[in-house]
Amino acid sequence: MIKADAVLDCQGMSCPMPVVQTKKALDALMPGQVLEIRSTDRGTLADLPAWAKNTGHHYLGSTEEGRLLVHYIRKADSHELKPMQRYPHIVHNEELMQKLADKKDRNLVVLDVREPAEYAFGHIPGALSIPLGELEQRLAELNCDDDIYVICRTGNRSDMAATILAERGFKHVWNVVPGMSGWTGPLAKRL
Numbered sequence: 001m002i003k004a005d006a007v008l009d010c011q012g013m014s015c016p017m018p019v020v021q022t023k024k025a026l027d028a029l030m031p032g033q034v035l036e037i038r039s040t041d042r043g044t045l046a047d048l049p050a051w052a053k054n055t056g057h058h059y060l061g062s063t064e065e066g067r068l069l070v071h072y073i074r075k076a077d078s079h080e081l082k083p084m085q086r087y088p089h090i091v092h093n094e095e096l097m098q099k100l101a102d103k104k105d106r107n108l109v110v111l112d113v114r115e116p117a118e119y120a121f122g123h124i125p126g127a128l129s130i131p132l133g134e135l136e137q138r139l140a141e142l143n144c145d146d147d148i149y150v151i152c153r154t155g156n157r158s159d160m161a162a163t164i165l166a167e168r169g170f171k172h173v174w175n176v177v178p179g180m181s182g183w184t185g186p187l188a189k190r191l
Helices: 016-026 044-055 093-102 116-121 132-141 156-167
Strands: 005-008 034-039 058-067 068-074 090-092 108-112 147-151 173-175
Touching: 005 016, 016 034, 016 044, 034 044, 044 058, 044 132, 044 156, 090 093, 093 108, 093 132, 093 147, 093 173, 132 156, 147 156, 156 173
Parallel strands: 005 034, 090 173, 108 147, 147 173
Antiparallel strands: 034 068, 058 068
16 A cells, blocks of 8 residues: 555546646655545546656556546656656647648548547547557557647647657657647547
8 A cells, every 4th residue: 555645636627637736736745755646537547657757757556446546656856857848749620620621641640549438429530549548559550651640638648649659750740739629620429
């Protein structure tokens, strides 16, 4: 059993709020202290480890108690912290809608990194579903030379996914903002 120095209740919150609240809660802790984060958003299984890795904090792991996910993060020492960097190549929803309407780019891939339930209730027609937490294991499903437009609900998970793809040698990657929360184009459902 991990002893936490503080507990953060994020039950009922969805991306990006668990990460936003985790950052605020960690700011109040001393280096080396452990934060317990309680969440009901399955996306946190990918979001919190990826955020911790990008910032230098130590993701210790998680447990599941029914629908409740309990995560543990140890606050990094100042010399371990990394400056939070956003993926620099972004396109707005309207730009992606125009590219999809033009149908000129046959190497265009829309990569949806949301959780399967989010994808099922509404996604861009033809979008490939690879949740952020599975991305590194499923890279072989993507072509390094394709134009890959990464989308999530708000642009945060897609930012992390775009960074991962670029670090793995994918050359033409864009983060779509603000993401599905602002998408006004066609939707497909798979229920």
